[in-house]
Amino acid sequence: MAKELTPRSEDYSQWYNDLVIKADLAENSAVRGCMVIKPYGYAIWEKMQHELDRMFKETGHVNAYFPLFIPKSFLSKEADHVEGFAKECAVVTHYRLKNNPDGSGVVVDPEAKLEEELIVRPTSETIIWNTYKNWIQSYRDLPILCNQWANVVRWEMRTRLFLRTAEFLWQEGHTAHETYEEAEAEAQKMLNVYSEFAENFLAIPVVKGVKSETERFAGAVDTYTIEALMQDGKALQSGTSHFLGQNFAKAFDVQFQTREGKLDYVWASSWGVSTRLMGALIMTHSDDNGLVLPPNVAPIQVVIIPIAAKKMTAEMNEKIDAIINKIKALGISVKYDSTDSKTPGWKFNEYEMKGVPVRLAIGPRDFENGTVEVARRDTLEKMNVPMEGIEEYIQNLLAEIQKNIYQKAANFRDSMIRKVDNYEDFKTEIEKGGFILAHWDGTAETEARIKEETKATIRCIPFASYVGDDKEAGVDMLSGKPSKCRALFARAY
RNA sequence: CGAGGUGUAGCGCAGUCCGGUUAGCGCAUCUGGUUUGGGACCAGAGGGUCGGGGGUUCGAAUCCCUUCACCUCGACCA
Numbered sequence: 001m002a003k004e005l006t007p008r009s010e011d012y013s014q015w016y017n018d019l020v021i022k023a024d025l026a027e028n029s030a031v032r033g034c035m036v037i038k039p040y041g042y043a044i045w046e047k048m049q050h051e052l053d054r055m056f057k058e059t060g061h062v063n064a065y066f067p068l069f070i071p072k073s074f075l076s077k078e079a080d081h082v083e084g085f086a087k088e089c090a091v092v093t094h095y096r097l098k099n100n101p102d103g104s105g106v107v108v109d110p111e112a113k114l115e116e117e118l119i120v121r122p123t124s125e126t127i128i129w130n131t132y133k134n135w136i137q138s139y140r141d142l143p144i145l146c147n148q149w150a151n152v153v154r155w156e157m158r159t160r161l162f163l164r165t166a167e168f169l170w171q172e173g174h175t176a177h178e179t180y181e182e183a184e185a186e187a188q189k190m191l192n193v194y195s196e197f198a199e200n201f202l203a204i205p206v207v208k209g210v211k212s213e214t215e216r217f218a219g220a221v222d223t224y225t226i227e228a229l230m231q232d233g234k235a236l237q238s239g240t241s242h243f244l245g246q247n248f249a250k251a252f253d254v255q256f257q258t259r260e261g262k263l264d265y266v267w268a269s270s271w272g273v274s275t276r277l278m279g280a281l282i283m284t285h286s287d288d289n290g291l292v293l294p295p296n297v298a299p300i301q302v303v304i305i306p307i308a309a310k311k312m313t314a315e316m317n318e319k320i321d322a323i324i325n326k327i328k329a330l331g332i333s334v335k336y337d338s339t340d341s342k343t344p345g346w347k348f349n350e351y352e353m354k355g356v357p358v359r360l361a362i363g364p365r366d367f368e369n370g371t372v373e374v375a376r377r378d379t380l381e382k383m384n385v386p387m388e389g390i391e392e393y394i395q396n397l398l399a400e401i402q403k404n405i406y407q408k409a410a411n412f413r414d415s416m417i418r419k420v421d422n423y424e425d426f427k428t429e430i431e432k433g434g435f436i437l438a439h440w441d442g443t444a445e446t447e448a449r450i451k452e453e454t455k456a457t458i459r460c461i462p463f464a465s466y467v468g469d470d471k472e473a474g475v476d477m478l479s480g481k482p483s484k485c486r487a488l489f490a491r492a493y
Numbered sequence: 494c495g496a497g498g499u500g501u502a503g504c505g506c507a508g509u510c511c512g513g514u515u516a517g518c519g520c521a522u523c524u525g526g527u528u529u530g531g532g533a534c535c536a537g538a539g540g541g542u543c544g545g546g547g548g549u550u551c552g553a554a555u556c557c558c559u560u561c562a563c564c565u566c567g568a569c570c571a
Contacts, residue, residue, distance in 0.1 A: 308529050345531040
């Protein structure tokens with residue numbers, strides 16, 4: 001009765017919105033474009049953070065924190081950068097309120113105008129490079145490998161929970177290096193960290209590649225990306241890593257003494273993933289019954305639901321406690337839901353909505369047979385499993401589910417990548433969704449025309465090969481001009 | 494910013510066209526009891542500035558003016 005999702009086939013977008021609300025992940029707030037991330041949604045984000053943070057540290061990075069506010073003048077120092085972000089900045093102009101003389105509440109005190117306005121960071125390159133200038137004198141001070149966990153604000157016209165909000169949470173890495181090669185390698189390395197994280201942890205298959213000039217980060221020399229494919233056939237940019245060259249070092253005059261005793265500008269990279277990954281996670285795996293979570297990110301990995309809990313004997317409760325303890329001992333998070341205000345049927349649906357990977361039901365029948373009913377969320381299969389050794393069974397099952405969820409997504413993604421050689425076919429194929437590999441002459445004009453006419457954008461030039469000859473030269477499907485290799489096109493979020 | 498739409502109980506809605514007792518319904522909540530293997534049942538209870546302001550009227554959720562907010566779809570973007 002209460003909670004029914006709009007089926008994906010009926011309205012994918014509505015399904016997504018329903019799911020975010022009904023799985024208790026997030027909700028719209030009183031502030032335009034800003035969401036409240038609810039405890040269950042935040043628990044998933046925390047698991048992502050935890051794993052990413054571990055991976056960053058393992059690759060030699062350290063965490064730091066830089067200010068939320070950026071002096072307006074900083075933003076204009078790198079020409080492309082300001083161009084890219086100027087239209088979506090929140091600006092602080094005053095520092096004080098006062099009571100309205102007419103008694104109608106508070107108003108901004110016009111006396112308290114700031115000398116220089118402050119921008120709420122849309123990203124932190126400028127404040128960080130202004131800071132790095134003081135940290136770097138010699139090659140001995142390099143590399144600097146900093147990350148920060150932060151919130152940023154981009155005043156978007158239209159917002160959607162997790163996918164695009166005015167304020168969002170993310171991490172941003174900002175590194176400084178002696179050489180072109182080292183900074184470039186860092187950008188590549190972090191892209192690999194992201195793709196490993198997406199695939200192994202979130203079970204989201206991604207295509208790694210380089211962005212076209214049009215899609216590149218404002219101020220970067222090259223932008224690398226991981227692109228995921230959602231179930232409705234649209235692409236979602238899920239993480240980016242930028243080789244910044246010496247652009248920010250020049251803008252903020254960050255020079256260092258080289259090993260040869262000369263002065264040179266520092267080479268840079270930056271990289272980030274955001275709460276948008278929550279959107280990717282939801283849209284990659286979930287179904288019409290609700291969220292489907294890979295065991296690695298599930299805040300609750302196993303839920304145990306007693307049947308007729310009030311009729312349980314002390315001996316039965318002891319057996320259940322023993323099972324819980326054995327599962328916990330294996331490092332598996334388990335929730336025992338014995339509240340009697342809800343029926344088992346209600347709970348079955350509720351935990352399916354929330355994507356809990358494994359559900360156990362234990363009732364009178366099971367105590368008679370010495371079994372437990374095990375249900376897996378990914379396939380919705382139910383099995384009766386002996387109570388004895390149930391913990392190992394679950395441990396294996398969780399691993400199996402993690403693998404299965406990834407494989408299912410990978411099969412779908414692969415089935416949606418195809419090669420197209422002429423523009424007419426392209427227009428037909430793009431309607432069906434998915435990734436299309438087609439030859440592109442490398443010009444912004446052709447790219448813009450394709451976007452204008454088909455709403456498809458170049459997601460990236462993939463590093464790996466997907467359809468055999470996609471790394472071979474050819475001719476642009478639209479202009480007929482020579483093309484070095486195929487680009488990956490899709491409609492995107 | 495363009496085009497549509499919606500604001501009535503915690504949530505979802507009816508009532509508005511055509512003004513008239515005490516503003517309804519479902520879910521949720523609370524109390525008590527019975528239940529429990531796929532969204533239970535019975536009995537009782539609480540909960541409302543009808544988005545805000547102004548006007549018309551004997552009388553406004555309903556008509557008029559004004560204002561605010563939110564949602565969906567476009568253009569912009571992680």
